[in-house]
Amino acid sequence: MDQVKAHIVTWLNSYCERSGMNGFIVGVSGGIDSAVTSILCAETHRPVQLLNMPLRQNDIEYALAVEHINDLKRRYPNVSSEEIELSNVFGAFEAVMPFDLEKNKLSLANSRARLRMMTLYAVGQANNLLIAGTGNKVEDFGIGFYTKYGDGGVDISPIADLMKTEVFALAKSLNVISGIQSAEPTDGLWGDGRKDEDQIGASYAELEWAMTFSGAVEDLSTRQREVLEIYKKFHNANRHKMIAIPVCKIPSDLKP
Helix, strand or coil: CHHHHHHHHHHHHHHHHHHCCCEEEEECCCCHHHHHHHHHHHCCCCCEEEEECCCCCCHHHHHHHHHHHHHHHHHCCCEEEEECCCHHHHHHHHHCCCCCCCCCHHHHHHHHHHHHHHHHHHHHHHCCEEEECCCCHHHHHHCCCCCCCCCCCCCECCCCCCCHHHHHHHHHHCCCCHHHHHCCCCCCCCCCCCCHHHHHCCCHHHHHHHHHCCCCHHHCCHHHHHHHHHHHHHHHHCHHHHCCCCCCCCCHHHCC
């Protein structure tokens, strides 16, 4: 994976140079994607700010995020960090929402991601830094497993052409801390530590297979058919995240 790393780092440097920005800012969650993204940004030798934004965070996820941040600050002199506790801010947001909080938990989970995005952009703009996205290819272009205008709201996407298994392989070559490499993937939006596979109903390896499948459905096993249906369900439901915002085109003869 050394060549992949070198390619991404060169791409990051080139983009940053063209943009006239100072460096990068990454929201660190304690997961594999943000860990890999932050190391790749650090490898550019440009300023990198890691933002830890606990929001009623699971203790294990929070501990992994802190450990990763400390590890990177030891390894890279160009890396700094900031922790911004968002639980109270989010509590104030909940208090003014005109709906039943218990019946709209998904809306609130997505609002967590959007609050973090807003925080990243505020700190990033104040320091002239690009927001580096942490989405991988399966999440971003396969099943749309991210929050629109939340963790999907970024300036650049360094690992969005890598499958999840490729991200894990790259993490190993980048010496990501063992706790993150062995942790089961989670979006960190629920506070109860639920895993991605629990929410989706299929593993990332299965989803990668479904994303590239082009054979005859009748030749598949029962489980393969189940996975293919899961993939299609998520892909179709979340397609709105992967395409340009619909624009109502006005016929020229209707315009003044």
